[in-house]
Amino acid sequence: MLTVLFIARTAIAYQFESIAAGSFSLTEGTELDFAQLGLLIGCHMLPGILLALPGGLLAQRFGSKPIVLIGLGLMVLGALMMVTIAVPVLFAGRIISGAGGVLLNVVLTRMVTDWFAGRDAVLAFSIFVASWPLGIALGLVTLPAIGIVYGWSGIAIVSALPSLLALILVHLFYRDPLQLDDKRSAAIAGLRVRDYALATSAGAVWGLYNVSLIIFVSAAPDLFLSNGYTLANAGFITSILGWVLVVVLPAGGWIAQRVARPVAFTVASLMLVAGAAVAMALGPQTIVALVILAVIFGLPAGLLLALPGELLSADSRAGGMGMFYFSFYVSMTGLPAVAGLIRNVTNTVTGPVLFGACMAMLAALGMLLLAPHRQTVAV
Numbered sequence: 001m002l003t004v005l006f007i008a009r010t011a012i013a014y015q016f017e018s019i020a021a022g023s024f025s026l027t028e029g030t031e032l033d034f035a036q037l038g039l040l041i042g043c044h045m046l047p048g049i050l051l052a053l054p055g056g057l058l059a060q061r062f063g064s065k066p067i068v069l070i071g072l073g074l075m076v077l078g079a080l081m082m083v084t085i086a087v088p089v090l091f092a093g094r095i096i097s098g099a100g101g102v103l104l105n106v107v108l109t110r111m112v113t114d115w116f117a118g119r120d121a122v123l124a125f126s127i128f129v130a131s132w133p134l135g136i137a138l139g140l141v142t143l144p145a146i147g148i149v150y151g152w153s154g155i156a157i158v159s160a161l162p163s164l165l166a167l168i169l170v171h172l173f174y175r176d177p178l179q180l181d182d183k184r185s186a187a188i189a190g191l192r193v194r195d196y197a198l199a200t201s202a203g204a205v206w207g208l209y210n211v212s213l214i215i216f217v218s219a220a221p222d223l224f225l226s227n228g229y230t231l232a233n234a235g236f237i238t239s240i241l242g243w244v245l246v247v248v249l250p251a252g253g254w255i256a257q258r259v260a261r262p263v264a265f266t267v268a269s270l271m272l273v274a275g276a277a278v279a280m281a282l283g284p285q286t287i288v289a290l291v292i293l294a295v296i297f298g299l300p301a302g303l304l305l306a307l308p309g310e311l312l313s314a315d316s317r318a319g320g321m322g323m324f325y326f327s328f329y330v331s332m333t334g335l336p337a338v339a340g341l342i343r344n345v346t347n348t349v350t351g352p353v354l355f356g357a358c359m360a361m362l363a364a365l366g367m368l369l370l371a372p373h374r375q376t377v378a379v
Contacts, residue, residue, distance in 0.1 A: 001115050002124055004169050005108050006131045011162035012101045013135025015079055016044050018159040020218040021143035024231055025152040038340020041218065043091055044098035048329025051099060053322040055106035065174055067107050072167035074100030079160035083153045106325060115177050126253030129301055130246045136217055137242025144235040195312055198373055199320035200327040202307040205366035207331025208359045209304055215339045215356035216277060217241060222349040227286060237287060241294040248298030263371045266300040270364035273297050277357035281350040310374045
Protein backbone atom coordinates (compact mmCIF):
# COMPACT_ATOMS: atom_id res chain seq x y z
CA MET A 1 0.00 0.00 0.00
CA LEU A 2 2.86 2.37 0.79
CA THR A 3 4.10 2.01 -2.79
CA VAL A 4 0.73 3.12 -4.20
CA LEU A 5 0.56 6.10 -1.83
CA PHE A 6 4.19 6.97 -2.59
CA ILE A 7 3.45 7.08 -6.33
CA ALA A 8 0.39 9.28 -5.75
CA ARG A 9 2.41 11.83 -3.77
CA THR A 10 5.24 11.71 -6.31
CA ALA A 11 2.67 12.71 -8.95
CA ILE A 12 1.81 15.85 -6.95
CA ALA A 13 5.45 16.94 -6.84
CA TYR A 14 6.03 16.15 -10.51
CA GLN A 15 3.07 18.28 -11.57
CA PHE A 16 3.96 21.02 -9.09
CA GLU A 17 7.44 21.30 -10.62
CA SER A 18 6.07 21.67 -14.16
CA ILE A 19 5.92 25.48 -13.94
CA ALA A 20 9.49 25.93 -12.70
CA ALA A 21 10.84 23.30 -15.10
CA GLY A 22 8.88 24.83 -17.99
CA SER A 23 9.52 28.48 -17.06
CA PHE A 24 11.68 29.03 -20.14
CA SER A 25 8.88 27.84 -22.44
CA LEU A 26 6.25 29.84 -20.54
CA THR A 27 8.05 33.18 -20.45
CA GLU A 28 8.82 32.90 -24.17
CA GLY A 29 5.26 32.04 -25.20
CA THR A 30 3.32 34.35 -22.86
CA GLU A 31 3.53 37.81 -21.30
CA LEU A 32 4.27 36.38 -17.86
CA ASP A 33 7.05 38.12 -15.93
CA PHE A 34 9.01 36.48 -13.11
CA ALA A 35 6.70 37.77 -10.37
CA GLN A 36 3.66 36.31 -12.18
CA LEU A 37 5.58 33.10 -12.72
CA GLY A 38 6.23 32.90 -8.98
CA LEU A 39 2.54 33.55 -8.35
CA LEU A 40 1.64 30.77 -10.80
CA ILE A 41 3.92 28.43 -8.87
CA GLY A 42 2.29 29.46 -5.59
CA CYS A 43 -1.24 29.08 -6.98
CA HIS A 44 -0.83 25.33 -6.70
CA MET A 45 -0.91 25.82 -2.93
CA LEU A 46 -3.66 28.47 -2.88
CA PRO A 47 -6.60 26.02 -2.53
CA GLY A 48 -4.98 24.67 0.63
CA ILE A 49 -6.08 27.80 2.46
CA LEU A 50 -9.71 26.78 1.92
CA LEU A 51 -9.45 22.98 1.73
CA ALA A 52 -6.91 22.05 4.42
CA LEU A 53 -9.47 22.17 7.24
CA PRO A 54 -12.39 20.38 5.53
CA GLY A 55 -10.22 17.91 3.60
CA GLY A 56 -9.86 15.47 6.47
CA LEU A 57 -13.55 15.73 7.37
CA LEU A 58 -14.52 14.91 3.79
CA ALA A 59 -12.40 11.77 3.99
CA GLN A 60 -14.05 10.81 7.27
CA ARG A 61 -17.50 11.28 5.77
CA PHE A 62 -16.96 9.59 2.41
CA GLY A 63 -13.83 7.48 2.96
CA SER A 64 -10.21 8.19 2.05
CA LYS A 65 -10.09 6.36 -1.28
CA PRO A 66 -12.91 8.32 -3.03
CA ILE A 67 -11.39 11.65 -1.98
CA VAL A 68 -7.97 10.61 -3.27
CA LEU A 69 -9.50 9.56 -6.60
CA ILE A 70 -11.27 12.93 -6.85
CA GLY A 71 -8.02 14.71 -6.03
CA LEU A 72 -6.09 12.82 -8.71
CA GLY A 73 -8.87 13.51 -11.21
CA LEU A 74 -8.67 17.23 -10.47
CA MET A 75 -4.91 17.12 -11.02
CA VAL A 76 -5.32 15.48 -14.42
CA LEU A 77 -8.02 18.00 -15.40
CA GLY A 78 -6.00 21.00 -14.20
CA ALA A 79 -2.86 19.92 -16.06
CA LEU A 80 -4.75 19.37 -19.32
CA MET A 81 -6.39 22.80 -19.00
CA MET A 82 -2.92 24.32 -18.91
CA VAL A 83 -2.09 23.09 -22.41
CA THR A 84 -3.15 26.56 -23.55
CA ILE A 85 -0.86 29.54 -23.04
CA ALA A 86 -3.79 31.87 -22.28
CA VAL A 87 -2.79 33.36 -18.93
CA PRO A 88 -6.24 33.23 -17.21
CA VAL A 89 -6.63 29.56 -18.19
CA LEU A 90 -3.12 28.81 -16.95
CA PHE A 91 -4.02 30.20 -13.52
CA ALA A 92 -7.41 28.42 -13.49
CA GLY A 93 -5.84 25.08 -14.38
CA ARG A 94 -3.12 25.56 -11.79
CA ILE A 95 -5.69 26.26 -9.06
CA ILE A 96 -7.80 23.21 -10.03
CA SER A 97 -4.69 21.05 -10.05
CA GLY A 98 -3.69 22.51 -6.69
CA ALA A 99 -7.11 21.71 -5.22
CA GLY A 100 -6.55 18.08 -6.12
CA GLY A 101 -3.06 18.21 -4.63
CA VAL A 102 -4.38 19.63 -1.36
CA LEU A 103 -6.92 16.83 -0.97
CA LEU A 104 -4.17 14.33 -1.66
CA ASN A 105 -1.67 15.85 0.78
CA VAL A 106 -4.13 15.83 3.66
CA VAL A 107 -5.75 12.46 2.96
CA LEU A 108 -2.62 10.53 1.92
CA THR A 109 -1.06 11.40 5.26
CA ARG A 110 -4.08 9.96 6.99
CA MET A 111 -3.92 6.80 4.86
CA VAL A 112 -0.29 6.20 5.81
CA THR A 113 -1.26 6.69 9.46
CA ASP A 114 -4.12 4.19 9.10
CA TRP A 115 -1.75 1.55 7.78
CA PHE A 116 1.34 2.12 9.90
CA ALA A 117 0.24 3.69 13.21
CA GLY A 118 1.96 1.83 16.03
CA ARG A 119 4.32 -0.12 13.77
CA ASP A 120 7.17 1.23 11.67
CA ALA A 121 5.42 4.62 11.50
CA VAL A 122 8.63 6.67 11.49
CA LEU A 123 10.20 4.62 8.72
CA ALA A 124 6.97 4.68 6.69
CA PHE A 125 6.68 8.47 6.94
CA SER A 126 10.37 8.95 6.16
CA ILE A 127 9.92 6.97 2.94
CA PHE A 128 6.63 8.72 2.19
CA VAL A 129 8.15 12.21 2.54
CA ALA A 130 10.92 11.26 0.09
CA SER A 131 8.29 11.06 -2.67
CA TRP A 132 8.24 14.87 -2.95
CA PRO A 133 11.92 15.40 -3.87
CA LEU A 134 11.72 12.37 -6.16
CA GLY A 135 8.85 13.93 -8.09
CA ILE A 136 10.67 17.26 -8.31
CA ALA A 137 13.87 15.58 -9.48
CA LEU A 138 12.03 13.60 -12.14
CA GLY A 139 10.37 16.81 -13.31
CA LEU A 140 13.68 18.63 -13.55
CA VAL A 141 15.23 15.82 -15.58
CA THR A 142 12.37 15.19 -18.02
CA LEU A 143 10.25 18.32 -18.39
CA PRO A 144 12.82 20.85 -19.69
CA ALA A 145 13.82 18.42 -22.46
CA ILE A 146 10.16 17.93 -23.36
CA GLY A 147 9.72 21.71 -23.44
CA ILE A 148 12.61 22.11 -25.85
CA VAL A 149 11.05 19.65 -28.31
CA TYR A 150 7.30 20.14 -27.82
CA GLY A 151 6.99 23.48 -26.05
CA TRP A 152 4.80 24.26 -23.06
CA SER A 153 1.84 22.18 -24.30
CA GLY A 154 4.02 19.06 -24.23
CA ILE A 155 5.06 19.79 -20.65
CA ALA A 156 1.44 20.28 -19.56
CA ILE A 157 0.32 16.98 -21.10
CA VAL A 158 3.23 14.96 -19.74
CA SER A 159 2.76 16.46 -16.25
CA ALA A 160 -0.74 14.93 -16.17
CA LEU A 161 0.46 11.37 -16.86
CA PRO A 162 1.79 10.45 -13.36
CA SER A 163 -1.51 11.60 -11.83
CA LEU A 164 -3.43 9.45 -14.29
CA LEU A 165 -1.20 6.46 -13.46
CA ALA A 166 -1.67 7.03 -9.72
CA LEU A 167 -5.45 7.29 -10.18
CA ILE A 168 -5.50 3.89 -11.88
CA LEU A 169 -3.24 2.29 -9.24
CA VAL A 170 -5.24 3.65 -6.29
CA HIS A 171 -8.51 2.54 -7.89
CA LEU A 172 -7.22 -0.98 -8.57
CA PHE A 173 -5.03 -1.74 -5.57
CA TYR A 174 -5.69 0.47 -2.56
CA ARG A 175 -7.87 -0.79 0.27
CA ASP A 176 -8.34 0.43 3.80
CA PRO A 177 -6.75 -1.65 6.58
CA LEU A 178 -9.02 -4.10 8.37
CA GLN A 179 -10.95 -2.82 11.39
CA LEU A 180 -10.26 0.78 10.48
CA ASP A 181 -11.87 3.09 12.98
CA ASP A 182 -13.37 5.75 10.76
CA LYS A 183 -15.29 7.71 13.35
CA ARG A 184 -15.22 11.45 13.15
CA SER A 185 -12.58 12.95 15.40
CA ALA A 186 -12.90 16.15 17.36
CA ALA A 187 -12.51 19.21 15.15
CA ILE A 188 -11.85 22.89 15.59
CA ALA A 189 -14.57 23.36 18.20
CA GLY A 190 -12.38 21.93 20.97
CA LEU A 191 -9.24 23.80 19.97
CA ARG A 192 -7.90 26.18 22.63
CA VAL A 193 -6.31 29.53 21.72
CA ARG A 194 -2.89 28.26 22.80
CA ASP A 195 -3.21 25.15 20.62
CA TYR A 196 -4.40 27.29 17.72
CA ALA A 197 -1.35 29.53 18.01
CA LEU A 198 1.12 26.65 18.36
CA ALA A 199 -0.33 24.67 15.46
CA THR A 200 -0.37 27.75 13.23
CA SER A 201 3.23 28.57 14.16
CA ALA A 202 4.40 25.01 13.52
CA GLY A 203 2.71 25.08 10.11
CA ALA A 204 4.50 28.34 9.29
CA VAL A 205 7.86 26.77 10.22
CA TRP A 206 7.14 23.74 8.05
CA GLY A 207 6.03 26.09 5.27
CA LEU A 208 9.22 28.21 5.48
CA TYR A 209 11.32 25.06 5.29
CA ASN A 210 9.47 23.81 2.21
CA VAL A 211 9.40 27.24 0.56
CA SER A 212 13.18 27.40 0.79
CA LEU A 213 13.41 24.10 -1.09
CA ILE A 214 10.98 25.30 -3.76
CA ILE A 215 12.98 28.50 -4.23
CA PHE A 216 16.29 26.63 -4.44
CA VAL A 217 14.92 24.18 -7.01
CA SER A 218 13.16 26.91 -9.01
CA ALA A 219 16.03 29.40 -9.01
CA ALA A 220 19.01 27.07 -9.37
CA PRO A 221 18.53 26.41 -13.12
CA ASP A 222 18.77 30.17 -13.77
CA LEU A 223 21.92 30.24 -11.66
CA PHE A 224 23.53 27.50 -13.73
CA LEU A 225 22.37 29.07 -17.00
CA SER A 226 24.14 32.28 -15.99
CA ASN A 227 27.29 30.21 -15.49
CA GLY A 228 27.21 28.98 -19.08
CA TYR A 229 25.35 25.66 -18.79
CA THR A 230 22.71 24.63 -21.32
CA LEU A 231 19.05 24.55 -20.30
CA ALA A 232 18.96 20.73 -20.24
CA ASN A 233 22.20 20.50 -18.23
CA ALA A 234 21.05 23.17 -15.78
CA GLY A 235 17.86 21.21 -15.07
CA PHE A 236 19.79 17.96 -14.71
CA ILE A 237 22.32 19.47 -12.29
CA THR A 238 19.56 21.02 -10.19
CA SER A 239 17.85 17.62 -10.03
CA ILE A 240 20.81 16.47 -7.92
CA LEU A 241 19.08 18.22 -5.03
CA GLY A 242 16.02 16.01 -5.44
CA TRP A 243 17.93 12.77 -5.99
CA VAL A 244 20.08 13.29 -2.91
CA LEU A 245 17.02 14.13 -0.81
CA VAL A 246 15.38 10.86 -1.84
CA VAL A 247 18.19 9.10 0.04
CA VAL A 248 18.85 11.65 2.79
CA LEU A 249 15.25 12.07 4.02
CA PRO A 250 14.81 8.47 5.26
CA ALA A 251 18.38 8.48 6.62
CA GLY A 252 17.76 11.85 8.27
CA GLY A 253 14.68 10.48 10.03
CA TRP A 254 16.75 7.58 11.38
CA ILE A 255 19.48 9.94 12.61
CA ALA A 256 17.06 12.50 14.07
CA GLN A 257 15.42 9.86 16.27
CA ARG A 258 18.77 9.15 17.89
CA VAL A 259 20.17 12.63 18.57
CA ALA A 260 20.17 13.78 22.19
CA ARG A 261 19.35 17.42 21.39
CA PRO A 262 16.86 17.45 18.53
CA VAL A 263 16.14 21.20 18.58
CA ALA A 264 19.82 22.08 18.41
CA PHE A 265 20.25 19.50 15.64
CA THR A 266 17.37 21.03 13.66
CA VAL A 267 18.52 24.63 14.10
CA ALA A 268 22.11 23.77 13.18
CA SER A 269 20.95 21.90 10.07
CA LEU A 270 18.82 24.84 8.92
CA MET A 271 21.62 27.34 9.47
CA LEU A 272 24.00 25.13 7.48
CA VAL A 273 21.39 24.98 4.70
CA ALA A 274 21.28 28.79 4.66
CA GLY A 275 25.08 28.95 4.52
CA ALA A 276 25.24 26.44 1.66
CA ALA A 277 22.61 28.46 -0.24
CA VAL A 278 24.65 31.65 0.15
CA ALA A 279 27.73 29.79 -1.07
CA MET A 280 25.76 28.45 -4.03
CA ALA A 281 24.60 31.95 -4.97
CA LEU A 282 27.85 33.84 -4.43
CA GLY A 283 30.70 31.32 -4.39
CA PRO A 284 32.74 29.84 -7.24
CA GLN A 285 31.86 26.17 -6.53
CA THR A 286 28.14 26.28 -7.23
CA ILE A 287 27.70 22.55 -7.88
CA VAL A 288 29.63 21.56 -4.73
CA ALA A 289 27.49 23.94 -2.66
CA LEU A 290 24.32 22.46 -4.20
CA VAL A 291 25.38 18.93 -3.21
CA ILE A 292 26.21 20.05 0.34
CA LEU A 293 22.86 21.83 0.57
CA ALA A 294 21.06 18.70 -0.62
CA VAL A 295 22.79 16.45 1.92
CA ILE A 296 22.04 18.76 4.85
CA PHE A 297 18.52 19.78 3.81
CA GLY A 298 16.91 16.41 4.44
CA LEU A 299 18.25 15.96 7.97
CA PRO A 300 15.69 18.05 9.95
CA ALA A 301 12.56 17.18 7.92
CA GLY A 302 11.30 14.47 10.29
CA LEU A 303 11.77 16.64 13.37
CA LEU A 304 9.97 19.59 11.78
CA LEU A 305 7.05 17.44 10.67
CA ALA A 306 6.85 15.93 14.17
CA LEU A 307 6.31 19.38 15.74
CA PRO A 308 2.47 19.30 15.79
CA GLY A 309 2.48 16.02 17.69
CA GLU A 310 4.91 17.46 20.24
CA LEU A 311 3.09 20.76 20.67
CA LEU A 312 -0.56 19.65 20.77
CA SER A 313 -2.43 17.66 23.37
CA ALA A 314 -4.14 14.49 22.17
CA ASP A 315 -7.65 15.96 22.38
CA SER A 316 -6.74 18.98 20.24
CA ARG A 317 -4.55 17.23 17.67
CA ALA A 318 -7.24 16.72 15.01
CA GLY A 319 -8.25 20.36 14.84
CA GLY A 320 -4.65 21.45 15.36
CA MET A 321 -3.48 19.50 12.33
CA GLY A 322 -6.05 21.34 10.26
CA MET A 323 -4.59 24.65 11.41
CA PHE A 324 -1.08 23.31 10.80
CA TYR A 325 -1.87 22.60 7.14
CA PHE A 326 -3.75 25.88 6.78
CA SER A 327 -0.70 27.86 7.90
CA PHE A 328 1.56 25.71 5.74
CA TYR A 329 -0.47 26.45 2.62
CA VAL A 330 -0.60 30.18 3.34
CA SER A 331 3.20 30.22 3.41
CA MET A 332 3.51 28.06 0.31
CA THR A 333 1.10 30.27 -1.65
CA GLY A 334 2.57 33.70 -1.05
CA LEU A 335 6.31 33.35 -0.55
CA PRO A 336 7.27 31.93 -3.98
CA ALA A 337 5.69 35.05 -5.51
CA VAL A 338 7.92 37.18 -3.27
CA ALA A 339 10.94 35.30 -4.62
CA GLY A 340 9.78 36.06 -8.17
CA LEU A 341 9.31 39.71 -7.28
CA ILE A 342 12.86 39.83 -5.92
CA ARG A 343 14.05 38.35 -9.23
CA ASN A 344 12.26 41.16 -11.07
CA VAL A 345 13.44 43.98 -8.82
CA THR A 346 17.08 42.91 -8.49
CA ASN A 347 17.38 41.55 -12.04
CA THR A 348 19.83 38.97 -10.67
CA VAL A 349 19.68 35.17 -10.48
CA THR A 350 21.19 35.23 -6.98
CA GLY A 351 18.41 37.26 -5.33
CA PRO A 352 15.86 34.42 -5.05
CA VAL A 353 18.50 31.97 -3.77
CA LEU A 354 19.50 34.41 -1.02
CA PHE A 355 15.80 34.85 -0.19
CA GLY A 356 15.55 31.06 0.16
CA ALA A 357 18.48 31.19 2.60
CA CYS A 358 16.53 33.75 4.66
CA MET A 359 13.53 31.39 4.72
CA ALA A 360 15.70 28.60 6.14
CA MET A 361 17.04 30.94 8.84
CA LEU A 362 13.49 32.03 9.74
CA ALA A 363 12.51 28.36 10.05
CA ALA A 364 15.43 27.89 12.46
CA LEU A 365 14.25 30.88 14.50
CA GLY A 366 10.71 29.47 14.57
CA MET A 367 12.00 26.15 15.85
CA LEU A 368 13.84 27.93 18.68
CA LEU A 369 10.73 29.91 19.65
CA LEU A 370 8.56 26.80 19.70
CA ALA A 371 11.08 24.66 21.57
CA PRO A 372 9.92 25.62 25.11
CA HIS A 373 6.40 24.44 24.26
CA ARG A 374 7.45 20.96 23.15
CA GLN A 375 6.23 18.15 25.39
CA THR A 376 9.42 16.10 25.00
CA VAL A 377 13.13 16.51 25.63
CA ALA A 378 14.99 19.75 26.13
CA VAL A 379 16.80 21.94 23.66
